Amino acid sequence: MSLCKLSSRAHACFNGVAGLPGSATDGPAWYRGPLVLLPGLLCLLIGIALPSSGMYYRSTILLLWLPTLYLLVIRRHEWWSWFSPLMVAATLFFAWALLSSLWSNGDEPAREIKHALMIYLTLCAGVLAAGLERRWLICLLTVSCYFMACFAAISLYVAYVLHNVPATFRVASFWQMSHPILAAHVFGFFLMALLHMRPARMAHQACWSLALLLLAGFILLTQSRGVWMALSAGLIVTAALRRERIYLFAMLAGATLLSLVLAFWPDLLTGRGMSLRPELAAEGLALLGHHPLGGFGLGGQYSLQLETTGRHFDHPHNLFLSVGLDLGGVGLVLWLAVWALLLQAGWRNRQSALGSTVLGVWCFATVSFLSDGAGIWSKPREIWFLTWIPLTLALALGSAKTRSQTLPRR
Helix, strand or coil, rough: CCCCHHHHHHHHHHECCCCCCCCCCCCHHHHCCCCHHHHHHHHHHHHHHCCCCHHHHHHHHHHHHHHHHHHHHCCCCHHHHCCHHHHHCCCCHHHHHHHHHHCCCCCHHHHHHHHHHHHHHHCCCCCHHCCCCHHHHHHHHHCCCCHHHHHHHHHHHHHHCCCEEEEEEECCCHHHCHHHHHHHHHHHHHHHHHHCCCCCCHHHHHHHHHHHHHHHHHHHHHCHHHHHHHHHHHHHHHHHHHHHHHHHHEEEHHHHHHHHHHCCCCHHHHHCCCCCCCHHHHHHHHHHHHHCCCCCCCCCCEEEEEEECCCCCCEEEEEEHHHHHHHHHHHHHHHHHHHHHHHHHHHCCCCCHHHHHHHHHHHHHHHHHHHCCCCCCCCHHHHCCHHHHHHHHEEEEEEHHHHHHCCCCC
C-alpha cells in the first residue's frame, strides 16, 4: 500500500476530531522528514504504561532519539531556522544546567549531564515535529489518550474487582505508576489533552465522554488533593477558552463533585492537613537563600529537615523551588522564562486543538508544581508529563501548518 493511501486512511480514521485539516502538503521523502518521528513520539506518550522504566528508556532511545539524531544530521543546514524564542530560552536553560555541573555536589554528575542532553534531544524532536501536518499530531494525541483511558479502566478493575480494596483506599496504577500522586499526574495530563480533542460527530462523543470519565474517576480515587486543584484550574481555563456548553458543564460537574466530597467526606480534603507542604516550602526558600545564584548544581544533593517532625526530605515538593535549589536563582529565572514562553505559545495558538491543549496542560502543570514535582533531570518518567512533554508539544506548535488550523465555534 502506498504512503499516500496510508495517509488518506489515517485522515479518514480521525476526521471526526473537531477542526482537523483535510489537505496534505508536499514535502520530502518520508524517511527524510519528521514522519520518522511518529513511532518515537507515540512511545514518549504511552511508554509510561510499559512494565519498567528501563523498557521505556530503551524504547525511547530506539524510536525517538536515534531518529531525531538522524534528522539533525541530514538537515543540519536548517538548524538556525529552528531557534524560536522558546527554543532559545530552553537552550540557555540547558546551557546553564550543564555549566552548573562544575560545582555540583552530586555523586554522578556525568549521568545527570547525559540525561540533560537526552532531554534536549527530545525538545529537538518537538522542533522537528513542527514540520508535520496537524492531523498527524492530532492522531497521535488522540490514540494516546484513548489508550491511557483504557489503562485507567484496567487499573480500576484490578484495584476494586480483583483485589477488592475498600472505597477509602488511595488507588494507584501499577508498574511505573504505582504511586497515587504520580499516576494522577500522568492521567491528569491525558485528561487535559483529551478534553481538547472533542469529536465533531455526536456518535463519537459517547466514547470521548466515557474516556474522560474513566480518567477523571481514576484521578478522583487517587485522593490527590493537589492534582484535584490542578485539574480544577485546567477545567476553568478550558471552559473560559472554548466557551461551549459541554466544557462549562464539565467545569460545573467538577465543582459539584468537589463540593460533595467536602460535604460528605471532609476527611479526604482536611484529614491529612497540608502534608507539610508549607513547612517544606519555607525550608526550601531558606536553603535557596544560602545558595542564591548557582544552587547545588545539576544533580546536586541536599536535605530539608523539619524540626517539628524530625524528618528529612530530599526535595521541597515544589518544582519551582526544586529547580532553584538545583540551579540557583539564575536557573530559576531561566526556567520561569521557558515556562512563560510555553504559555505564550499556547495562547497564540489557542484557536487550534493543539494550542488549547498546551494551554490547558500548562495550567494543570503549573498548579501541580506548587505542591509536587522534583527530579526533572531524569530518564523518561511521570514528571516528564508536567515538564518536557508539554514543552515538546509547544515547540511543535512552531509550524504555520499548525497555527492555521482553528477550532470550530458552536
